[in-house]
Amino acid sequence: MNITVFGATGGTGRHVVAQALDAGHRVTAVVRDAARLDVPPRTGLTVVTARLDDRAAVLQAVTDADAVVDALGTRRTGPTTFRADTARVVTAAMRDAGVRRLVAVSASGAHTTGDSLPIRLLVKPVLGWFLRHEFADMLAMEDVVRASGLDWTVVLPPRLTDRPATGRIRRRVGGNVRGSYSMTRADLATAVLQAVTDHGVRSASLSVAAG
Numbered sequence: 001m002n003i004t005v006f007g008a009t010g011g012t013g014r015h016v017v018a019q020a021l022d023a024g025h026r027v028t029a030v031v032r033d034a035a036r037l038d039v040p041p042r043t044g045l046t047v048v049t050a051r052l053d054d055r056a057a058v059l060q061a062v063t064d065a066d067a068v069v070d071a072l073g074t075r076r077t078g079p080t081t082f083r084a085d086t087a088r089v090v091t092a093a094m095r096d097a098g099v100r101r102l103v104a105v106s107a108s109g110a111h112t113t114g115d116s117l118p119i120r121l122l123v124k125p126v127l128g129w130f131l132r133h134e135f136a137d138m139l140a141m142e143d144v145v146r147a148s149g150l151d152w153t154v155v156l157p158p159r160l161t162d163r164p165a166t167g168r169i170r171r172r173v174g175g176n177v178r179g180s181y182s183m184t185r186a187d188l189a190t191a192v193l194q195a196v197t198d199h200g201v202r203s204a205s206l207s208v209a210a211g
Contacts, residue, residue: 006069007072008039011162015190019189028046030061052090053085062094068090095150101151102151105155108209111207112124151202151203152203155191158176160182160188161182174204180209180210
């Protein structure tokens with residue numbers, strides 16, 4: 001399978017790239033700075049340096065892909081539309097290229113469906129206030145993805161850590177996973193790649209967390 005990964009130098013994206021290559025997929029890693037990609041050159045890996053507001057470069061990156069993974073993020077703490085803006089560019093390029101499958105990473109913290117009452121009433125309002133700008137951008141990105149007309153899945157992880165992969169992943173469609181409030185980025189990458197080929201999570205939000 002040919003997989004294009006946006007956000008390939010990020011904490012999750014680099015795991016997606018490495019795991020996809022280990023699984024025998026061909027990967028196009030889209031980066032703004034190739035020097036930041038810590039995945040060594042290997043068979044099946046193509047690195048494309050592109051600005052995400054360069055529509056022609058993004059179109060070239062997704063052309064001939066079987067699936068696209070959007071693992072983009074931002075370190076901005078103030079108001080931002082980065083995720084929504086880049087989602088518009090990526091989804092438009094996919095439509096132009098005739099590429100259908102999109103898996104986009106957001107965050108379960110921006111949602112309360114399925115949460116227990118204490119989490120929904122006590123924890124999420126505080127978390128939502130501190131991360132209000134990031135969550136607003138993520139929710140806007142999700143709206144762009146859902147309205148794209150593509151074959152999409154939005155993956156919703158909890159707080160992420162850089163610990164080693166555990167291989168234990170819980171999943172829930174349509175509501176947050178209960179009782180598990182973190183997972184490793186390596187496990188998230190595994191969940192993302194599983195979602196790429198899972199017909200049961202298409203046109204759905206998929207909450208994931210440590211098992």
